[in-house]
Amino acid sequence: MSLARLLCVLAGGALFGLGLAVSTMVQPEVVISFLRLKDLGLLAVLGSAVMTTLVAYQLAPRLLKRPLLGGAFQKHAVTPGARTILGAAIFGVGWGLSGVCPGPAVAGLGTGNWPLLLALAGLFAGAWVQGRFFAR
Amino acid sequence: MESPFPLGLLHYAFGGVLIGLGVSLLYVATGLVGGTSSFFSSTLSWFSRAPGLREERYVASRSWRLVYAAGFVLGAFAFAVLAPGAVAITQVPAWQLVLGGFLAGFGARLANGCTAGHGICGIASMQVPSLLAVLTFLATAIGTAHLVGWLK
Numbered sequence: 001m002s003l004a005r006l007l008c009v010l011a012g013g014a015l016f017g018l019g020l021a022v023s024t025m026v027q028p029e030v031v032i033s034f035l036r037l038k039d040l041g042l043l044a045v046l047g048s049a050v051m052t053t054l055v056a057y058q059l060a061p062r063l064l065k066r067p068l069l070g071g072a073f074q075k076h077a078v079t080p081g082a083r084t085i086l087g088a089a090i091f092g093v094g095w096g097l098s099g100v101c102p103g104p105a106v107a108g109l110g111t112g113n114w115p116l117l118l119a120l121a122g123l124f125a126g127a128w129v130q131g132r133f134f135a136r
Numbered sequence: 137m138e139s140p141f142p143l144g145l146l147h148y149a150f151g152g153v154l155i156g157l158g159v160s161l162l163y164v165a166t167g168l169v170g171g172t173s174s175f176f177s178s179t180l181s182w183f184s185r186a187p188g189l190r191e192e193r194y195v196a197s198r199s200w201r202l203v204y205a206a207g208f209v210l211g212a213f214a215f216a217v218l219a220p221g222a223v224a225i226t227q228v229p230a231w232q233l234v235l236g237g238f239l240a241g242f243g244a245r246l247a248n249g250c251t252a253g254h255g256i257c258g259i260a261s262m263q264v265p266s267l268l269a270v271l272t273f274l275a276t277a278i279g280t281a282h283l284v285g286w287l288k
Binding site: 081112 | 140141142143145147148149150151152153154155156157158159160161162163164165166167168169170171172173175176177179180184186187188189191193199200203204205206207208209210211212213214215216222223224225226227228230232233234235236237238239240241242243244245246247248249250251252253254255256257258259260261263264265266268269270272273274275276277278279280281282283284285
């Protein structure tokens with residue numbers, strides 16, 4: 001992978017991480033407060049992120065033959081079916097219990113929210129068990 | 137409920153736009169789809185010989201996903217430098233972080249997507265299964281958070 005591509009990946013990740021910190025999504029308490037329907041801010045985060053991404057996802061493949069740095073426009077791999085729904089249901093239970101999802105678990109470390117390392121360890125362990133015993 | 141946004145709305149909306157710009161930059165420049173939970177499986181592909189963790193999509197993406205994750209830490213660190221003391225250390229009990237993280241990691245990989253992959257990338261590419269996944273995890277997460285609140 002070329003240096004320019006890697007720098008764009010890093011910058012994209014940095015914007016994502018900055019956004020998670022600005023929107024306080026790196027604080028599990030804020031997420032839990034949403035899930036208890038006390039502060040609906042998370043819907044605003046999700047909504048504005050989706051709207052922004054929607055513009056890029058819909059326009060870029062129409063305006064550009066290929067991505068600016070080459071390659072091809074990829075698609076989020078989704079397979080309809082029981083695995084997706086069952087997995088989402090289990091994911092939600094974990095998210096509701098901890099107030100942590102993958103992005104904030106990683107980004108939160110940058111803000112010095114160290115207990116998120118525990119969630120990160122759990123996330124890796126869960127992904128390992130899935131890949132080791134429940135792969136397609 | 138006094139206001140649906142007792143802490144204000146602007147920082148939520150602005151943060152969401154920044155997240156969307158990050159995913160958009162990644163896509164427009166490289167064509168890559170910026171979900172997050174694949175990072176765990178793709179990183180494990182360096183250490184595990186399990187076929188389910190050695191899938192081509194993980195091995196092929198593990199380098200950029202690691203750089204992407206490093207970007208997350210860097211961006212959040214920049215915020216911590218610009219606004220020191222803005223982020224409180226979480227008081228959520230350790231067992232909830234570990235067990236919740238475990239279930240979230242397992243479920244996200246089974247569903248092949250989390251709040252970023254299905255919630256942002258999936259909905260933004262108008263995929264119905266992603267929308268169904270989002271509605272499902274919102275329902276179980278809201279139920280679980282209420283249950284934990286009642287038990288305390």
